[in-house]
Amino acid sequence: xxxxxxxxxxxILAGLLLPxxxxxxxxxxxxxxxxxxxxxxxxxxxxxxxxxxxxQYELTLLQVDNLSRLFALVFALxxxxxxxxxxxxxxxxxxxxxxxxxxxxxxxxxxGDLISLFIFWEIMAIASTLVVLCGGPSAHNAALRYAAIHFxxxxxxxxxxxxxxxxxxxIALTQLSNGEFTFSRYLLLAGLLINAGAPxxxxxxxxxxxxxxxxxxxxxxxxxxKTAVYVLMRTxxxxxxLLYLGLFMVFYGIIYxxxxxxxxRLLAYSIISQVGFMVCAVGIGSDKALNGVAAHAFAxxxxxxxxxxxxxxxxxxxxxxxxxxxxxxxxSMPVTTFCAIVGALSIAAFPLTSGFVxxxxxxxxxxxxxxxxxxxxxxxxxAGTCFYVGFKFPWFVFFHxxxxxxxxxxxxxxxxxxxxxxxxxxxIGLFPSALYAMLPFSIDYVPYTGAHxxxxxxxxIFAGLAFFLMLVWVGKTNTITLDFxxxxxxxxFQWVLNxxxxxxxxxxxxxxxxxxxxxxxxxxxxxxxxPDGLLARPWETGVMAFWTTFLLAAYLLIYYYIK
Amino acid sequence: xxxKELAQSNMIKRLMWGLLVLAVLSVVADFFVYHKSHFGIDxxxxxxxxxxxxxxxxxxxxxxxxxxxxxxxxxxxxx
Numbered sequence: 001x002x003x004x005x006x007x008x009x010x011x012i013l014a015g016l017l018l019p020x021x022x023x024x025x026x027x028x029x030x031x032x033x034x035x036x037x038x039x040x041x042x043x044x045x046x047x048x049x050x051x052x053x054x055x056q057y058e059l060t061l062l063q064v065d066n067l068s069r070l071f072a073l074v075f076a077l078x079x080x081x082x083x084x085x086x087x088x089x090x091x092x093x094x095x096x097x098x099x100x101x102x103x104x105x106x107x108x109x110x111x112g113d114l115i116s117l118f119i120f121w122e123i124m125a126i127a128s129t130l131v132v133l134c135g136g137p138s139a140h141n142a143a144l145r146y147a148a149i150h151f152x153x154x155x156x157x158x159x160x161x162x163x164x165x166x167x168x169x170x171i172a173l174t175q176l177s178n179g180e181f182t183f184s185r186y187l188l189l190a191g192l193l194i195n196a197g198a199p200x201x202x203x204x205x206x207x208x209x210x211x212x213x214x215x216x217x218x219x220x221x222x223x224x225x226k227t228a229v230y231v232l233m234r235t236x237x238x239x240x241x242l243l244y245l246g247l248f249m250v251f252y253g254i255i256y257x258x259x260x261x262x263x264x265r266l267l268a269y270s271i272i273s274q275v276g277f278m279v280c281a282v283g284i285g286s287d288k289a290l291n292g293v294a295a296h297a298f299a300x301x302x303x304x305x306x307x308x309x310x311x312x313x314x315x316x317x318x319x320x321x322x323x324x325x326x327x328x329x330x331x332s333m334p335v336t337t338f339c340a341i342v343g344a345l346s347i348a349a350f351p352l353t354s355g356f357v358x359x360x361x362x363x364x365x366x367x368x369x370x371x372x373x374x375x376x377x378x379x380x381x382x383a384g385t386c387f388y389v390g391f392k393f394p395w396f397v398f399f400h401x402x403x404x405x406x407x408x409x410x411x412x413x414x415x416x417x418x419x420x421x422x423x424x425x426x427x428i429g430l431f432p433s434a435l436y437a438m439l440p441f442s443i444d445y446v447p448y449t450g451a452h453x454x455x456x457x458x459x460x461i462f463a464g465l466a467f468f469l470m471l472v473w474v475g476k477t478n479t480i481t482l483d484f485x486x487x488x489x490x491x492x493f494q495w496v497l498n499x500x501x502x503x504x505x506x507x508x509x510x511x512x513x514x515x516x517x518x519x520x521x522x523x524x525x526x527x528x529x530x531p532d533g534l535l536a537r538p539w540e541t542g543v544m545a546f547w548t549t550f551l552l553a554a555y556l557l558i559y560y561y562i563k
Numbered sequence: 564x565x566x567k568e569l570a571q572s573n574m575i576k577r578l579m580w581g582l583l584v585l586a587v588l589s590v591v592a593d594f595f596v597y598h599k600s601h602f603g604i605d606x607x608x609x610x611x612x613x614x615x616x617x618x619x620x621x622x623x624x625x626x627x628x629x630x631x632x633x634x635x636x637x638x639x640x641x642x
Binding site for chain 1: 574582583612629
């Protein structure tokens with residue numbers, strides 16, 4: 001065994017160093033540290049191990065296998081591409097938080113036990129909240145809501161972990177779906193699912209991510225949901241409920257993306273939909289399905305980052321992100337348009353792109369398990385994906401009605417990052433065997449068959465026909481779409497307001513009652529002891545003499561009787 | 564503005580024609596490839612075409628219907 005320095009910790013430390021750097025040194029750090037982390041992960045020996053004693057336990061901060069290495073690699077790649085894209089981001093604090101966030105995600109994938117997993121999980125929650133917060137004043141409320149949901153997820157996870165450890169005495173991160181489903185395992189699963197964006201608390205994602213800055217959302221899109229998918233793969237493969245939750249997420253994401261008017265909110269719903277594919281495949285649980293999850297997570301992080309980079313470029317150059325305010329940008333932003341289309345084709349699983357060789361493994365796994373309904377639903381969802389992001393996103397932003405905007409392509413570093421990610425999408429699509437070699441299980445999947453190429457091309461083409469035929473009905477409108485967060489943003493908020501009113505009224509009554517009582521007492525005292533009160537009135541000499549005589553006589557009488 | 568709208572409708576027309584040609588080609592091509600079916604119907608030529616089209620129409624219809632209730636003005640939350 002070999003003791004190695006944990007690559008995730010490296011990126012966290014780099015993030016903490018970042019606020020002290022300026023100008024060129026900051027730019028160098030933004031590229032150097034993710035690249036170094038990437039190299040560390042790439043050259044990490046298979047038997048690398050780092051353990052630390054903690055209370056009576058032995059924490060495993062670093063444990064490597066194919067699955068953890070694959071996720072860590074794509075996380076580090078994401079940090080590198082994101083760093084390069086964000087060189088012009090003035091807010092260093094956001095980038096520092098993003099690096100800590102990425103480092104936390106990498107550390108989660110290398111954690112060998114539940115306690116270190118939880119520690120890095122919460123580091124991610126805090127750092128990602130800060131990334132959202134850096135979106136400016138309009139992001140503050142959303143960041144607080146984001147933090148509240150994620151801390152709730154953290155509490156559920158912690159309770160589940162504590163229950164699991166007290167029941168088994170074992171802190172190792174192992175498969176939990178093969179034994180009895182105890183209450184603490186349900187808690188653990190719930191904590192993981194909140195981060196995956198599963199219902200009912202999925203609205204945190206489209207609520208918060210699009211409020212982040214033009215660079216912030218690129219980082220946010222990669223880590224939280226995918227670490228949740230990774231841990232689900234480790235702990236709950238083959239859990240049936242994940243199959244249904246995943247399918248729900250797939251369709252929920254599609255429907256809301258069709259209704260959406262903000263391009264980044266559309267991409268946020270698309271994250272939920274795509275993560276739904278992965279959660280569903282974790283529910284299938286076969287080796288092929290889990291390979292599909294790993295491959296699709298890898299491909300998804302890259303093409304989603306690419307789509308968000310093109311959206312970020314549009315926001316950086318125009319300051320706008322609504323479909324109703326955009327359109328016709330292809331004339332002046334050809335590079336961005338091209339990259340967005342590559343991203344859109346990839347997510348639509350078009351032949352020669354990364355989605356074609358990754359997403360389709362999941363559908364094949366469902367077919368191999370004879371899950372007919374699941375297969376038909378996943379293929380329908382693939383067509384829907386072509387519809388809402390393959391066509392809707394590029395069409396309304398870069399084509400459609402000319403909005404009269406003439407922004408040029410973004411600065412060169414942003415263009416290079418986008419081209420880098422676009423090339424990655426195509427390379428994965430052209431040479432899937434390199435990706436397949438890194439998957440957790442051996443795989444005998446051949447994506448490029450005639451029938452499969454034609455099938456995926458048909459999905460894309462006919463989704464396009466449907467889109468343009470129905471353009472009038474699914475066109476852009478200047479609206480938002482109510483989601484589950486309505487419950488806590490509207491009803492919950494109204495309850496808080498009502499409760500506040502109730503408290504205010506009750507308090508006023510208490511105060512009024514109390515002060516009324518005090519006033520009565522004071523008035524009484526005043527009546528007897530005030531200037532004209534009975535007890536404070538100056539007494540006449542005759543009265544005094546009378547009372548003195550009376551008291552003396554009384555004293556005499558009492559003395560006489562006692563004697 | 565008129566020119567822009569004209570250019571826009573021309574672009575959609577050209578795109579539609581292009582997509583139609585591709586659509587026909589993809590369905591024709593489907594008769595010349597070897598199909599390995601899992602559930603029967605999925606191995607028939609043109610299955611991807613009509614299934615994708617109907618799925619998308621269904622999604623759009625559901626979205627439009629839900630939109631009647633769920634779509635609200637942007638100032639709805641006002642925060």
